[in-house]
Amino acid sequence: MEYMKRLGIRRGVKMAVIVQRQISPKLPGCSSPPPKRPSKRPCGVRQGAPEKLVSGEASGERILLPRDPSKVKDPLMRELMEIGLEVEELFGKLQDIEWAYDETLWLLQSRDVTVLAQKREEAKAPQGWHGLKGIPASPGKAKGRAYFVLDDQPPEEVEKLFPEGAILVTYVLHAEHYSIFAKASGIVTKVNSVLSHPAIIARELGIPCVVGVDIEAIRDGDEVIVDGNAGVVYVRNPRKVLKRVELWKSSYVEDEITMELREEYMRALEELSPEELERIILKAFSLVRRFYSTDREKAFNVYSTS
Numbered sequence: 336m337e338y339m340k341r342l343g344i345r346r347g348v349k350m351a352v353i354v355q356r357q358i359s360p361k362l363p364g365c366s367s368p369p370p371k372r373p374s375k376r377p378c379g380v381r382q383g384a385p386e387k388l389v390s391g392e393a394s395g396e397r398i399l400l401p402r403d404p405s406k407v408k409d410p411l412m413r414e415l416m417e418i419g420l421e422v423e424e425l426f427g428k429l430q431d432i433e434w435a436y437d438e439t440l441w442l443l444q445s446r447d448v449t450v451l452a453q454k455r456e457e458a459k460a461p462q463g464w465h466g467l468k469g470i471p472a473s474p475g476k477a478k479g480r481a482y483f484v485l486d487d488q489p490p491e492e493v494e495k496l497f498p499e500g501a502i503l504v505t506y507v508l509h510a511e512h513y514s515i516f517a518k519a520s521g522i523v524t525k526v527n528s529v530l531s532h533p534a535i536i537a538r539e540l541g542i543p544c545v546v547g548v549d550i551e552a553i554r555d556g557d558e559v560i561v562d563g564n565a566g567v568v569y570v571r572n573p574r575k576v577l578k579r580v581e582l583w584k585s586s587y588v589e590d591e592i593t594m595e596l597r598e599e600y601m602r603a604l605e606e607l608s609p610e611e612l613e614r615i616i617l618k619a620f621s622l623v624r625r626f627y628s629t630d631r632e633k634a635f636n637v638y639s640t641s
Contacts, residue, residue, distance in 0.1 A: 359437060362411075364433075364434055364436075365433050366415065398412070422442065428447045447539070465569065465572075467569070467570060468548075468566065469523070470527055471565065472529040472537060472538070472544040472546045473538040473543055477560070479520050479558075479559065480557065481523075483550075483555045486506065486507055490515060492604060494514050494515055494518070495607065497519075500519075500520045501519060503523070504550050504555075508532065513536060516533065520542065524544075524545075524547070525548065525550045528546060529546055531546070545561055552570060599611075
């Protein structure tokens with residue numbers, strides 16, 4: 336529906352139900368022309384099920400291939416380049432391609448790459464801003480307030496709260512969060528895969544995107560600049576990354592209180608009640624103080640990471 340809305344297609348379009356044989360690939364992967372080097376084609380490859388690769392949960396091995404198949408030594412990669420060039424000729428545009436191999440090379444999906452022709456300017460660090468280096472995944476520049484979204488947050492709830500034009504900051508998100516991607520003016524991810532859903536959708540929508548960024552240095556609401564040309568995210572006042580805390584087993588009481596607090600938080604979120612959310616946040620502070628009154632550093636880390 337979001338695709339149709341964005342493309343101006345009216346509702347009521349009939350769609351067939353597709354029934355396909357499921358395969359168990361030995362080697363899934365994605366390939367896409369990089370924003371800065373369309374003469375090359377990087378492939379993200381990993382052993383086993385493809386979901387983690389295309390969702391961005393895993394980066395996979397990144398291989399940079401020449402677009403001339405005769406220069407590719409590996410038979411499978413050569414076949415992939417040959418078929419990829421045929422697909423591009425068929426559609427008349429550069430393509431993001433998802434594929435899988437189980438003794439046969441299967442093409443799972445292909446999307447137009449529409450942003451490579453955009454004008455790109457060289458990056459210049461703004462005075463007084465701190466740069467967080469990453470990997471350029473979609474060109475362009477965007478400035479706005481950081482808004483964190485986690486992959487376990489229901490997309491429909493986040494869509495209600497996500498400010499139009501904010502910078503989406505996340506560890507990894509899935510295709511179900513498409514409507515949130517479309518509202519963002521820029522995307523920043525922790526996972527460093529340029530072939531994940533956030534990176535591919537960013538290129539499709541023409542949204543600047545940088546992946547592989549140390550997002551722990553960004554606070555929710557920080558003013559940030561996303562430079563998708565250079566692969567840098569600028570923050571005016573970067574947060575100091577918290578020290579790693581040794582994990583411990585929580586008690587039954589702690590688990591019960593945490594579950595109860597989470598349920599209260601989700602109810603307040605559904606009702607969009609600022610007063611109730613404020614009450615729950617204050618309650619969380621008091622509980623952290625109660626449980627970890629003698630360890631201020633652990634208390635601060637626990638609250639920040641939860």
